Amino acid sequence: MTDDTAEITAIVNRWARAVHEGDLDGVLADHTDDIVMFDVPPPDQGVRGIDAYARTWPPFFTWQRQGACFEIDSMEITAGDEVAFAHALLRCATAESLRTEPAQRLRLTLGLRKENGRWMVAHEHHSFPDRS
Template structure:
Protein backbone atom coordinates (compact mmCIF):
# COMPACT_ATOMS: atom_id res chain seq x y z
CA UNK A 1 0.00 0.00 0.00
CA UNK A 2 2.74 2.49 0.94
CA UNK A 3 4.66 1.57 -2.22
CA UNK A 4 1.60 2.28 -4.36
CA UNK A 5 1.30 5.72 -2.74
CA UNK A 6 5.04 6.38 -3.11
CA UNK A 7 4.76 5.61 -6.83
CA UNK A 8 1.78 7.99 -7.15
CA UNK A 9 3.78 10.79 -5.47
CA UNK A 10 6.78 10.08 -7.69
CA UNK A 11 4.57 10.21 -10.84
CA UNK A 12 3.14 13.52 -9.65
CA UNK A 13 6.62 14.95 -8.99
CA UNK A 14 7.78 13.77 -12.45
CA UNK A 15 4.74 15.44 -14.07
CA UNK A 16 5.53 18.72 -12.28
CA UNK A 17 9.15 18.55 -13.42
CA UNK A 18 7.98 17.91 -17.00
CA UNK A 19 5.35 20.67 -16.92
CA UNK A 20 2.77 17.99 -17.79
CA UNK A 21 -0.51 19.49 -16.55
CA UNK A 22 -2.56 16.37 -17.32
CA UNK A 23 -0.07 14.30 -15.31
CA UNK A 24 -0.15 16.79 -12.44
CA UNK A 25 -3.93 16.50 -12.26
CA UNK A 26 -4.19 12.76 -12.99
CA UNK A 27 -4.26 11.32 -9.46
CA UNK A 28 -6.20 14.13 -7.79
CA UNK A 29 -9.83 13.91 -6.69
CA UNK A 30 -12.33 16.00 -8.66
CA UNK A 31 -13.07 17.99 -5.48
CA UNK A 32 -9.44 18.37 -4.39
CA UNK A 33 -8.83 21.08 -1.80
CA UNK A 34 -5.47 22.84 -1.85
CA UNK A 35 -3.87 25.26 0.59
CA UNK A 36 -0.86 26.87 -1.07
CA UNK A 37 1.77 29.45 -0.17
CA UNK A 38 0.68 32.12 -2.68
CA UNK A 39 -2.89 33.34 -2.88
CA UNK A 40 -5.63 32.35 -3.11
CA UNK A 41 -6.09 31.13 0.46
CA UNK A 42 -7.54 27.89 -0.90
CA UNK A 43 -8.27 26.32 -4.26
CA UNK A 44 -11.20 23.92 -4.50
CA UNK A 45 -11.78 21.52 -7.39
CA UNK A 46 -9.51 20.56 -10.26
CA UNK A 47 -10.13 23.74 -12.28
CA UNK A 48 -8.96 25.96 -9.41
CA UNK A 49 -6.14 23.54 -8.57
CA UNK A 50 -4.92 23.75 -12.17
CA UNK A 51 -4.68 27.55 -11.88
CA UNK A 52 -2.24 27.21 -8.96
CA UNK A 53 0.13 25.26 -11.20
CA UNK A 54 -0.28 27.70 -14.05
CA UNK A 55 0.84 30.41 -11.60
CA UNK A 56 3.73 28.23 -10.39
CA UNK A 57 5.04 27.78 -13.93
CA UNK A 58 4.97 31.55 -14.51
CA UNK A 59 7.82 31.73 -11.98
CA UNK A 60 9.74 28.54 -12.76
CA UNK A 61 10.29 26.60 -15.94
CA UNK A 62 9.77 22.84 -15.88
CA UNK A 63 12.95 20.91 -15.12
CA UNK A 64 14.40 18.37 -12.73
CA UNK A 65 15.17 21.01 -10.08
CA UNK A 66 11.86 22.89 -10.19
CA UNK A 67 10.15 20.66 -7.57
CA UNK A 68 11.97 18.12 -5.41
CA UNK A 69 10.33 16.24 -2.54
CA UNK A 70 12.67 15.16 0.25
CA UNK A 71 12.05 13.19 3.43
CA UNK A 72 8.78 11.72 2.13
CA UNK A 73 6.88 9.95 4.92
CA UNK A 74 3.74 7.93 4.26
CA UNK A 75 1.10 6.83 6.75
CA UNK A 76 -1.63 4.67 5.24
CA UNK A 77 -4.76 2.85 6.29
CA UNK A 78 -7.02 0.88 3.98
CA UNK A 79 -9.09 3.88 2.79
CA UNK A 80 -7.17 7.03 3.82
CA UNK A 81 -3.53 8.01 3.91
CA UNK A 82 -1.36 11.05 4.34
CA UNK A 83 2.14 11.97 3.24
CA UNK A 84 4.50 14.63 4.47
CA UNK A 85 7.68 15.91 2.94
CA UNK A 86 9.96 18.87 2.50
CA UNK A 87 10.23 20.71 -0.81
CA UNK A 88 13.09 22.24 -2.67
CA UNK A 89 11.61 24.66 -5.20
CA UNK A 90 13.23 26.21 -8.27
CA UNK A 91 16.67 24.73 -7.65
CA UNK A 92 16.92 25.79 -4.01
CA UNK A 93 19.84 24.07 -2.26
CA UNK A 94 17.76 23.33 0.84
CA UNK A 95 14.06 22.70 1.46
CA UNK A 96 12.03 25.91 1.59
CA UNK A 97 8.48 24.56 1.93
CA UNK A 98 6.55 21.81 3.64
CA UNK A 99 4.14 19.46 1.89
CA UNK A 100 1.21 17.47 3.23
CA UNK A 101 -0.97 15.29 1.01
CA UNK A 102 -4.22 13.68 2.15
CA UNK A 103 -5.33 10.71 0.05
CA UNK A 104 -8.50 8.66 -0.18
CA UNK A 105 -9.04 5.33 -1.89
CA UNK A 106 -11.75 5.61 -4.55
CA UNK A 107 -12.81 2.57 -6.61
CA UNK A 108 -9.55 0.85 -5.69
CA UNK A 109 -7.30 3.77 -6.66
CA UNK A 110 -5.59 6.33 -4.45
CA UNK A 111 -6.56 9.96 -5.12
CA UNK A 112 -5.07 13.10 -3.62
CA UNK A 113 -8.02 14.81 -1.93
CA UNK A 114 -6.10 17.47 -0.02
CA UNK A 115 -2.78 19.17 -0.72
CA UNK A 116 -1.13 21.66 1.57
CA UNK A 117 2.07 23.59 0.86
CA UNK A 118 3.39 25.90 3.55
CA UNK A 119 6.49 27.95 4.19
CA UNK A 120 7.92 28.78 7.60
CA UNK A 121 7.59 32.38 8.66
CA UNK A 122 10.08 33.76 11.17
CA UNK A 123 8.46 35.75 13.95
CA UNK A 124 10.14 38.51 15.86
CA UNK A 125 10.31 38.02 19.63
CA UNK A 126 7.20 39.35 21.33
CA UNK A 127 7.72 42.57 23.27
CA UNK A 128 8.35 42.05 26.97
CA UNK A 129 5.51 42.87 29.27
CA UNK A 130 6.34 44.35 32.62
CA UNK A 131 4.89 42.44 35.56
CA UNK A 132 3.41 45.37 37.45
Protein backbone atom coordinates (compact mmCIF):
# COMPACT_ATOMS: atom_id res chain seq x y z
CA MET A 1 0.00 0.00 0.00
CA THR A 2 1.42 3.40 -0.97
CA ASP A 3 1.53 6.33 1.45
CA ASP A 4 -1.22 8.07 -0.54
CA THR A 5 -3.43 4.99 -0.47
CA ALA A 6 -2.86 4.59 3.28
CA GLU A 7 -3.70 8.26 3.89
CA ILE A 8 -6.89 8.04 1.81
CA THR A 9 -7.91 4.81 3.53
CA ALA A 10 -7.51 6.52 6.90
CA ILE A 11 -9.57 9.53 5.73
CA VAL A 12 -12.42 7.34 4.50
CA ASN A 13 -12.38 5.17 7.63
CA ARG A 14 -12.44 8.27 9.90
CA TRP A 15 -15.32 9.71 7.86
CA ALA A 16 -17.35 6.48 8.05
CA ARG A 17 -16.75 6.25 11.81
CA ALA A 18 -17.85 9.88 12.24
CA VAL A 19 -21.01 9.21 10.20
CA HIS A 20 -21.78 6.15 12.32
CA GLU A 21 -21.22 8.13 15.53
CA GLY A 22 -23.26 11.15 14.37
CA ASP A 23 -20.18 13.39 14.67
CA LEU A 24 -20.81 16.26 12.23
CA ASP A 25 -17.37 17.85 12.74
CA GLY A 26 -15.75 14.52 11.96
CA VAL A 27 -17.93 14.08 8.87
CA LEU A 28 -16.92 17.52 7.57
CA ALA A 29 -13.21 17.04 8.23
CA ASP A 30 -11.07 16.38 5.17
CA HIS A 31 -13.70 17.83 2.78
CA THR A 32 -13.10 20.79 0.47
CA ASP A 33 -15.10 24.01 0.82
CA ASP A 34 -16.46 23.41 -2.71
CA ILE A 35 -17.54 19.78 -2.15
CA VAL A 36 -20.17 18.40 -4.52
CA MET A 37 -22.34 15.56 -3.22
CA PHE A 38 -24.97 13.44 -4.90
CA ASP A 39 -26.96 11.55 -2.28
CA VAL A 40 -29.76 9.01 -2.07
CA PRO A 41 -32.42 11.50 -0.88
CA PRO A 42 -33.22 14.71 -2.79
CA PRO A 43 -32.19 17.10 -4.06
CA ASP A 44 -31.52 15.09 -7.21
CA GLN A 45 -29.20 17.80 -8.55
CA GLY A 46 -26.95 17.30 -5.51
CA VAL A 47 -25.57 19.81 -3.06
CA ARG A 48 -22.62 22.13 -3.55
CA GLY A 49 -20.43 23.65 -0.89
CA ILE A 50 -19.48 22.60 2.61
CA ASP A 51 -22.41 24.44 4.25
CA ALA A 52 -25.00 22.71 2.06
CA TYR A 53 -23.20 19.40 2.60
CA ALA A 54 -23.31 19.92 6.39
CA ARG A 55 -27.07 20.53 6.29
CA THR A 56 -27.70 17.09 4.75
CA TRP A 57 -26.38 15.14 7.74
CA PRO A 58 -28.66 15.95 10.74
CA PRO A 59 -31.70 14.14 9.21
CA PHE A 60 -29.50 11.12 8.49
CA PHE A 61 -28.19 11.12 12.06
CA THR A 62 -31.79 11.19 13.34
CA TRP A 63 -32.66 8.17 11.17
CA GLN A 64 -29.47 6.37 12.19
CA ARG A 65 -30.20 6.75 15.91
CA GLN A 66 -33.11 4.36 15.33
CA GLY A 67 -30.54 1.56 15.26
CA ALA A 68 -29.08 1.74 11.76
CA CYS A 69 -25.51 0.79 10.92
CA PHE A 70 -23.03 2.59 8.67
CA GLU A 71 -19.91 0.52 8.07
CA ILE A 72 -17.53 -0.07 5.21
CA ASP A 73 -17.80 -3.56 3.74
CA SER A 74 -15.17 -3.21 1.00
CA MET A 75 -13.13 -0.40 -0.54
CA GLU A 76 -10.72 0.18 -3.41
CA ILE A 77 -8.57 3.26 -4.02
CA THR A 78 -6.75 4.59 -7.06
CA ALA A 79 -4.41 7.52 -6.43
CA GLY A 80 -2.42 9.70 -8.78
CA ASP A 81 -0.15 12.58 -7.80
CA GLU A 82 -2.92 15.17 -7.33
CA VAL A 83 -6.24 13.33 -7.86
CA ALA A 84 -7.62 10.09 -6.45
CA PHE A 85 -10.86 8.22 -6.17
CA ALA A 86 -12.19 5.62 -3.80
CA HIS A 87 -15.17 3.39 -4.29
CA ALA A 88 -16.72 1.32 -1.57
CA LEU A 89 -19.70 -0.73 -0.53
CA LEU A 90 -21.19 0.01 2.89
CA ARG A 91 -23.73 -1.59 5.15
CA CYS A 92 -26.17 1.27 5.67
CA ALA A 93 -29.46 -0.04 6.96
CA THR A 94 -31.55 -0.83 9.98
CA ALA A 95 -31.38 -4.30 11.50
CA GLU A 96 -34.86 -4.96 10.07
CA SER A 97 -33.74 -4.02 6.54
CA LEU A 98 -30.68 -6.23 6.81
CA ARG A 99 -32.87 -9.16 7.89
CA THR A 100 -35.02 -8.82 4.76
CA GLU A 101 -32.17 -7.82 2.38
CA PRO A 102 -28.88 -8.98 3.94
CA ALA A 103 -26.87 -8.36 0.76
CA GLN A 104 -28.02 -4.75 0.26
CA ARG A 105 -25.12 -2.29 0.20
CA LEU A 106 -24.82 1.45 -0.20
CA ARG A 107 -22.50 2.36 -3.06
CA LEU A 108 -20.01 5.13 -2.32
CA THR A 109 -17.68 6.94 -4.69
CA LEU A 110 -15.33 9.66 -3.47
CA GLY A 111 -13.23 11.98 -5.61
CA LEU A 112 -10.25 13.46 -3.80
CA ARG A 113 -7.70 16.09 -4.69
CA LYS A 114 -4.45 17.00 -3.02
CA GLU A 115 -4.43 20.52 -1.56
CA ASN A 116 -1.22 21.80 0.01
CA GLY A 117 0.06 18.24 0.23
CA ARG A 118 -3.08 16.91 1.93
CA TRP A 119 -5.83 14.71 0.46
CA MET A 120 -9.30 16.29 0.59
CA VAL A 121 -12.68 14.92 -0.50
CA ALA A 122 -14.05 17.13 -3.31
CA HIS A 123 -16.81 14.86 -4.62
CA GLU A 124 -19.04 12.33 -2.90
CA HIS A 125 -21.72 10.10 -4.41
CA HIS A 126 -24.01 7.69 -2.53
CA SER A 127 -26.51 5.36 -4.18
CA PHE A 128 -28.46 2.15 -3.77
CA PRO A 129 -29.11 -0.21 -6.67
CA ASP A 130 -32.55 0.22 -8.23
CA ARG A 131 -34.43 -2.92 -7.30
CA SER A 132 -37.67 -2.08 -9.15
